[in-house]
Amino acid sequence: MIAALGVAELKLLLRNRTAAALAVLMPMAAGLYFALAMDGEQTGWTMVVTLQLLFSFGFTVYVTVTTALTARRQDLYLKRLRTGAASDVVVLTGVLLPVVLLGLAQALVLLGISVAAGAPLPARPELLVPALVGGVALSCAAGVATSGVTGTAELAQITTAPFFFALVVGGLFGSNGEVDPWVFLVPGTGLGTLVDAAWGGPTDQVGPAVLAVALWTVAATALATRFFRWDPRG
Template identity: 90%
Template sequence: MIVALGVAELKLLLRNRTAAALAVLMPLATGLFFALQMDGEEGGWTMVVTLQLLFSFGFTVYVTVTTALTARRQDLYLKRLRTGAASDVVVLTGILLPVVLLGVVQALVLLGISVAAGAPVPARPDLLALALVGGVALSCAAGVATSGVTGTAELAQITTAPFFFALIIGGLFGSDGVVDLPVFLVPGTGLGSLVGAAWGGPTDQIGPAALSVALWAIAATALAGRFFRWDPRG
């Protein structure tokens, strides 16, 4: 059932040219641009990889989840699925699964492009994996929460902007090196710190960085449970 729902959702996503461009083409094009700008330079790859991952998390996962759930709710697709034999968890998992997998694959492709363009191999791949899993989980949960306060799919461009830019800005702060602890309150800072540490940066803030990612993921999940709606907004 989950696989069938996932395949159906992927087809719906690809039929919408705007959504497909935001989910697939935009992050790939942006990530490729960042990598090519390095032109063989050795320094600065941490920031490039951080931006590549954050754009994958932000566009491919967060914005797409918000837009897809809002659109499916408004055309009563969610309501129809809920009246079937599948449970609520199965329905949501089936809809979110292709977006999550797309985000992971896209992040890995961009990492491969960077390595091919001259980026060093991460010294701590375990921290990179932690950032990847945490970033996808955080962005997915935040997308579910944001969909609950988004009236239409068109409005998703506005409602997703605050968290998206906070994710990017926080990631840039985190990848720059050691940051003050209050900065970890910004979503994305922990992810940037983990990516920086994976590429040989300071490792003395791994604990606060991982805690920040976990707390943001938990908070986003709690907000998703509070605000997510199955029926269209009045």
């Protein structure tokens, strides 16, 4: 059931050229530009990789989840799915699964592009696991929450801007090495810190970074539970 819903959602996503461009072309084009702009330099790759991952999480997962759920709610697609045998959890999982997998796949492809363009291999590759999983989980939960306060799919370009901006800015803060503890209050800082540590940066803030990502994910999930709507907004 989940696989069937996922395939159907992927087809709907690809039929919408604007949504497909935001989910696929925009992050790939930006990530490729960031990598090629380094022009063989050996320093600064941590920031490049951080931006690549955050654009994948931000555009491919967060904005796409917000837009897709809002559009499916407004055209009563979600409501129709609830009348079937599938539970609410199965319906949401099926709708979100292709976006999550696409975000992960795109992040891995962009990492490969950076390495091919001259980026050094990560010294602590295991630290990329919580960055990837946490980034996708946080962006997905935030997208579900934002869809609840978004009236139409067109408005998603506005309602997603604040969190997307905070995600990117926080990631850039975190990728610069040691940061003050209060900076972890900005979403994305923990992700940037984990990427920096994976590429040889200081590792003494890995624990706070993982905790920050986990807490932001829990908070986004709580907001998603509170604000998500199955029925169209009046």
